[in-house]
Amino acid sequence: MAKLEELKPPSSNSDSSSSAELIENCFGYLKLYSDGTIFRSAEIKHKSTIQENPSVIWNDFLFDPLHNLNLRIYKPKKDPKSPNHKQLPILFYFHAGGFCFGERFYPNPHNSSLSLCSGLQSVVISPDYRLAPESRLPAAIEDGFTAIKWLRDSDFQTLTWLSDVEIDFDRVFVFGDSSGGNIAHHLAVRLGRGSPELKPIRVRGYILLSPFFGGVLRTKREEEKPYENFWSQEIYDQLSIPHGANVDHPLVNPFGASSPSIEGLRLDPFLVMVGGDEVMRDRVEDYAMKMKASNHQVQYVEFEGKQHGFFTSYSYLEESKNLIQLVKDFISKNSSSII
């Protein structure tokens, strides 16, 4: 039985909570009661451990005082023996967790950020975002946007912690894993190519790893429901989409009947990746094909035999080098443009 961590105390003590009905139960990891009480299991946090990376330094910053949200910035440690004056790109990293779980300091997101920072020789910014069911969509997407605007508006002369690294604000990339991949898609669409509202920073590409999308019409894979990590579309239905909506909501299904057309938009390039054994493989492939068919620049890569979460769980191992190399190539290919 999972040990439960109380997030929000019941409105009155045992009376209301004992009579409160369990409305939703997400695999025991998250329980929602009729009186609004939410229990989250602390167990999910400890599924893996932090892998120290001596070549990276990190620090936390408050980026949204209104919602009390922090982000973690990672920078490669300078090697005094081989001083490198190259300007570093910036990679935003939006963590996974089905919109309901996760914070920047959980072992998997933290390990992934460390690996991306050292492997890419890039500054990595990993923002928290509001979670459902306390804050349903579009809260997470709004928070992603706020984090990017925080970078735009930051005075880096005064952000002394970063003053020892040369940052290339002209080379900003957005990486999102699972629910974070959904956030990355919506940021890309909202900002458009070259994102003039972000000047002087320039986002040049979006990297979506197993982006968490849905749709009323299930894919073959989803119907077959092969055994995998517990994620499924039901988590959207139960916990994170706006009340009264279904999984064809535009924030869940970018190609649903009521989703605004993506055709004709000018978007920055995408790298879309998925594990070959993921329940969401078909949906992600379909997304990539539809994006291409709408004339967007999309590179689609499948990692044979891999399941959901394959990168975050093993980001520090040799086998993740391929993924990091693909991201590296995508960054160098898209580091400049005629616009």
Ligand SMILES: C=C1C[C@]23C[C@H]1CC[C@H]2[C@@]12CC[C@H](O)[C@@](C)(C(=O)O1)[C@H]2[C@@H]3C(=O)O
């Ligand atoms: C500690 C973690 C590890 C998380 C994020 C956060 C809370 C939820 C976890 C999962 C659990 C289910 C999937 O494996 C996963 C890929 C996912 O989508 O959420 C995991 C994700 C990760 O590996 O980055």
